[in-house]
Amino acid sequence: MARPKKLRKLKNPPIVKGFSPIGKATGKGQEPILINYDEYEALRLADYNMSNHLQASVKMQISRATFTRIYAHARRKLATALVEGRPILFQGGPVYFDSQWHYCRQCPCYFNHLEKDEKTIACPLCLSTDITSCKEKIF
Amino acid sequence: MKIAITSSGNSPDSVMDSRFGRCMYFVFYDTKTGAMEFVPNPNKDAIEGAGPASVQLVASKGVDKVISGEFGNKVKALFDSLKVQLIIPENPSLTINQIVDKFVKQQK
Incomplete structure (x- = not known):
């Protein structure tokens, strides 16, 4: 039996599901x-x-x-x-997928953050910015 | 924005369910209209694959955020790829009303 593949880490899934060609052959039984x-x-x-x-x-x-x-x-x-x-x-x-987990000290709650390009992170429950990122997965 | 909360009962006063895949009810709350919908979880007694099946149910409602006590590894990966935010409150005795109130306050 072949060795199982290691999981690869992704930042974000692609923003579209795919692409289709323009022109004659469009959608004609093309695999x-x-x-x-x-x-x-x-x-x-x-x-x-x-x-x-x-x-x-x-x-x-x-x-x-x-x-x-x-x-x-x-x-x-x-x-x-x-x-x-x-x-x-x-x-x-x-x-x-690489999701960063954060901890809100006010609620308190854990949440993950998906918009990785956004700099300011607020707690989704109480909107406070009193948060820390947790490096280890506690759950 | 639509939010899904796992609930242990079918009233707004019931406590949040600490499991995701095998919770008793899903609550779908719409922040725009304030509508709340209770859906019994069909995967409650599933032996296997309750998590992914529940993800499918929740995702079919077009939810942006999911609140529950715990998420399994499969579930977390699935929600990540669907761009759904997961929230885990540390206090497990929060009621559905208390959670919804927090979102109502945000709007003001």
Whole structure:
């Protein structure tokens, strides 16, 4: 039996579910290309954020070699979709999402924060800003 | 905005349920209209997969925030990918009314 795949860490899921080609072949029994979430994340880190494979692999908590393999897969799938004019679907893959947990001292309650780009974080229950981030998972 | 709260009874005075997948009732509260809906949990007695099934039920209502006492690992990952915020109050004896009041106060 093959060794189970390590889970890859993702910042956010893609903002769209996929892409479809424009033109003649649109939706005519075209088998969509399935791009896994980990492959999407590899593309995002390497080609969009322009980080090198080592930095990117640390972010996804996998080894450098694994990252390069995932990235190569992603490039190939993307190229196939472009050349053959096939739709792209983002789906599945051995991933987990990076959610940051915070603790509100006023309520008190724990909550996670999804808008990672937002700087000011307020408690969703009492709107107080008296919060700390918890590094370890207590629950 | 819609909020889901897990409840141990079907009245606003009942205490929040500390489990998510196998809670007795789900309360769906709409902050805009103030409407409150109690839905009995069909996965209450499920042997396996109660969490993901409950996530599906809650997500089908278009909820932005979920309040419960505890979330399993599968549930947390699912809600993360659906962009639903999870809130875990530390005081387990909060009633549904008390939680809803906090959201009513926010609006003012």
